[in-house]
Amino acid sequence: MEGAVPKHAPGQSPDNVIRIRDLTFRWKLGMPQVLDLPSLVIDRGERIFIEGASGSGKSTLLSLLAGVILPERGEIQVLGERLDRLGSVQRDHFRAHHIGFVFQMFNLIPYLSVVENVLLPCRFSDQRRLRALRDADSLEAEALRLLRQLDMTDATLLRRPVTSLSVGQQQRVAAARALIGAPALLIADEPTSSLDSDRRESFIRLLFDECARAGSTLVFVSHDASLEPLFNRTLRLSEINRSAAARRAEG
Amino acid sequence: MQLLILAWKSLLNRRATALLTLLSISFSVLLLVGVERLRTEARESFANTISGTDLILGARSGTVQLLLYSVFHIGDATNNISWKSYQDIAAMPRVDWIIPIALGDSHRGFRVIGTDQSYFTHYRHGRNQSLTFARGGPFQDLYDVVVGAEVAKSLGYHLGDAVVVAHGASDVSFARHADKPFRVVGILERSGTPLDRALYVSLQAIEAIHVDWRNGGPPPPGQSIPAGQAREMDLTPRAITAALIGLKARIATFQVQRRINEYPEEPLTAILPGVALSQLWGLVGVAENALLLVSVCVVIVGLIGMLTALLSSLNERRREMAILRSVGARPAHVFALIMGEAFALTTTGALTGVALLYAVLFSTRQLIEYRFGIHLAQTGLSAHELMLLGLVLLAGLLVGILPSYRAYRLSLADGLSIRV
Numbered sequence: 001m002e003g004a005v006p007k008h009a010p011g012q013s014p015d016n017v018i019r020i021r022d023l024t025f026r027w028k029l030g031m032p033q034v035l036d037l038p039s040l041v042i043d044r045g046e047r048i049f050i051e052g053a054s055g056s057g058k059s060t061l062l063s064l065l066a067g068v069i070l071p072e073r074g075e076i077q078v079l080g081e082r083l084d085r086l087g088s089v090q091r092d093h094f095r096a097h098h099i100g101f102v103f104q105m106f107n108l109i110p111y112l113s114v115v116e117n118v119l120l121p122c123r124f125s126d127q128r129r130l131r132a133l134r135d136a137d138s139l140e141a142e143a144l145r146l147l148r149q150l151d152m153t154d155a156t157l158l159r160r161p162v163t164s165l166s167v168g169q170q171q172r173v174a175a176a177r178a179l180i181g182a183p184a185l186l187i188a189d190e191p192t193s194s195l196d197s198d199r200r201e202s203f204i205r206l207l208f209d210e211c212a213r214a215g216s217t218l219v220f221v222s223h224d225a226s227l228e229p230l231f232n233r234t235l236r237l238s239e240i241n242r243s244a245a246a247r248r249a250e251g
Numbered sequence: 252m253q254l255l256i257l258a259w260k261s262l263l264n265r266r267a268t269a270l271l272t273l274l275s276i277s278f279s280v281l282l283l284v285g286v287e288r289l290r291t292e293a294r295e296s297f298a299n300t301i302s303g304t305d306l307i308l309g310a311r312s313g314t315v316q317l318l319l320y321s322v323f324h325i326g327d328a329t330n331n332i333s334w335k336s337y338q339d340i341a342a343m344p345r346v347d348w349i350i351p352i353a354l355g356d357s358h359r360g361f362r363v364i365g366t367d368q369s370y371f372t373h374y375r376h377g378r379n380q381s382l383t384f385a386r387g388g389p390f391q392d393l394y395d396v397v398v399g400a401e402v403a404k405s406l407g408y409h410l411g412d413a414v415v416v417a418h419g420a421s422d423v424s425f426a427r428h429a430d431k432p433f434r435v436v437g438i439l440e441r442s443g444t445p446l447d448r449a450l451y452v453s454l455q456a457i458e459a460i461h462v463d464w465r466n467g468g469p470p471p472p473g474q475s476i477p478a479g480q481a482r483e484m485d486l487t488p489r490a491i492t493a494a495l496i497g498l499k500a501r502i503a504t505f506q507v508q509r510r511i512n513e514y515p516e517e518p519l520t521a522i523l524p525g526v527a528l529s530q531l532w533g534l535v536g537v538a539e540n541a542l543l544l545v546s547v548c549v550v551i552v553g554l555i556g557m558l559t560a561l562l563s564s565l566n567e568r569r570r571e572m573a574i575l576r577s578v579g580a581r582p583a584h585v586f587a588l589i590m591g592e593a594f595a596l597t598t599t600g601a602l603t604g605v606a607l608l609y610a611v612l613f614s615t616r617q618l619i620e621y622r623f624g625i626h627l628a629q630t631g632l633s634a635h636e637l638m639l640l641g642l643v644l645l646a647g648l649l650v651g652i653l654p655s656y657r658a659y660r661l662s663l664a665d666g667l668s669i670r671v
């Protein structure tokens with residue numbers, strides 16, 4: 001499975017990066033259903049904004065897309081791969097090869113340098129290492145290029161311990177890490193909620209530019225509806241999720 | 252390898268706690284291997300006290316008791332061997348050499364041993380080493396004395412110094428042979444055995460200083476015989492305490508032993524030094540094993556310290572785990588990461604412990620040799636010590652399984668959500 005070019009079942013558009021059908025999820029047996037998604041389709045190159053209240057299951061959905069957890073029922077297909085049919089090791093490989101992930105905050109491993117943090121995905125995926133080396137002489141050069149694109153140009157900044165960086169700087173390092181080796185899918189879980197509104201917009205624009213350059217599809221989650229106009233499509237979890245718990249979370 | 256580097260960097264990040272854990276592991280390893288080293292060296296030097304002697308002859312008594320007073324100069328004999336019996340045994344055809352030992356006198360807390368020149372020619376210790384002189388040589392004159400290295404050092408004796416021997420084990424004024432002082436003619440090289448803590452005179456000298464004594468008491472006033480006059484008297488020993496025997500052929504040992512045990516004219520015992528030594532060591536062994544047990548417990552405490560440190564670090568590291576998972580780390584990686592940390596801690600702990608041990612050995616070697624007569628060899632680790640270290644590493648890995656498994660479970664349950 002490793003390294004295989006994602007394939008598409010007949011009758012489906014090869015442009016579908018994500019296809020979800022009749023998916024349900026609950027964290028544990030006996031706990032309320034968090035997600036009940038009849039259908040969700042996202043196409044290649046889209047920049048999707050998923051909006052939902054706190055506790056509505058946004059992060060849970062992203063974990064499903066990243067193949068960290070499995071649905072209770074239903075199909076989840078990412079880049080043509082049926083994640084619900086893969087074993088856990090295969091899903092971990094799949095994530096390493098094809099998905100970049102940005103968290104809300106504290107994205108960086110405190111004991112690694114900026115560049116080491118950015119290069120982390122290359123340590124776990126040969127594919128991303130090879131792709132990172134495609135347009136650069138070395139992994140470090142590619143990491144520095146990405147950091148430069150994301151406005152992290154100051155050389156002294158790169159030598160500082162990552163914990164001493166500002167939140168906005170940390171988020172940009174995290175974005176560089178998610179983007180290195182051009183993963184087909186970039187998932188961001190409220191990456192801007194700890195930034196002020198000016199920084200928020202510029203960060204998102206940088207992310208867009210880099211996604212376009214790498215050809216990555218962006219799935220961006222937030223409960224901040226003011227960001228919505230920047231994206232080319234918005235999905236409201238309250239509208240696509242039928243689970244009772246989600247409705248309650250929406251109030 | 253990547254993971255080990257990651258584990259190492261993560262460990263460096265928490266260097267304060269890691270250092271404490273490391274310290275407790277290395278000190279416990281130092282103690283464990285140190286005790287083990289001391290144990291083997293003590294046993295070795297104990298067994299090295301006497302070598303080359305095939306049989307020890309004494310009046311009928313316990314094996315260990317005879318060994319103690321004849322070789323270790325501890326305790327007293329209950330009975331003597333008559334001079335006639337000694338000569339009979341010495342004349343046995345299979346006997347190659349025999350060293351007489353007459354005990355009963357002392358000098359300022361050190362035993363005085365009456366013997367003859369054969370002590371200097373035939374006594375062997377360690378790996379077949381004979382006695383060597385740091386200064387001077389064996390006694391020649393009646394009132395000559397040879398002193399052991401420790402005696403010379405602690406009493407500050409030099410060649411030519413006068414020594415007054417006292418009757419019995421305690422050096423009290425009324426029991427001193429003050430009228431017949433000895434002259435130091437030889438100082439022995441240090442051997443790390445009880446030899447260092449004794450003085451040596453001839454059997455005739457023992458006879459001479461007691462020539463005017465009656466019933467174990469000093470001569471009545473006016474009846475004492477001056478040193479010069481004693482020289483002229485018959486100084487044939489009347490009795491000795493023990494004798495060390497070397498045989499022409501080892502194979503005859505049991506035969507000669509039986510002959511001595513069945514000697515008709517006097518109840519005598521002959522013991523094999525090796526057998527007696529191992530019996531004696533069996534008695535000491537209990538304390539020695541207890542010591543080892545305590546140091547094993549210290550290692551366990553050290554490892555529990557590591558367990559606590561690892562477990563309590565897990566909560567603050569859940570974020571780190573989620574990040575690693577997001578970039579493609581498998582739960583197995585998370586498991587290996589914590590395992591790697593436990594491995595790094597125990598390995599470096601064990602290595603520092605061994606390094607510390609050699610530092611301690613190097614700096615205290617002389618002190619231990621002087622004080623306890625134990626020669627700590629500056630050798631590499633023995634197979635047994637390596638096995639102990641291997642067990643410590645194994646135990647460290649076993650201890651690591653618990654927090655690793657917990658981290659594994661947590662990373663499965665948390666998924667990509669960061670929990671703190």
Ligand SMILES: Nc1ncnc2c1ncn2[C@@H]1O[C@H](COP(=O)(O)OP(=O)(O)OP(=O)(O)O)[C@@H](O)[C@H]1O
Pocket residue numbers: 027028034052053054055056057058059060061223664665666668
């Ligand atoms: N690891 C977990 N184990 C058990 N329950 C969980 C876990 N993660 C989330 N949940 C539950 O699932 C529901 C959805 O949580 P989720 O984190 O997906 O919400 P969210 O939309 O991301 O909220 P927020 O905007 O606050 O991040 C919540 O009720 C939460 O308590």
Ligand SMILES: [Mg+2]
Pocket residue numbers: 058059060189
């Ligand atoms: Mg969330």
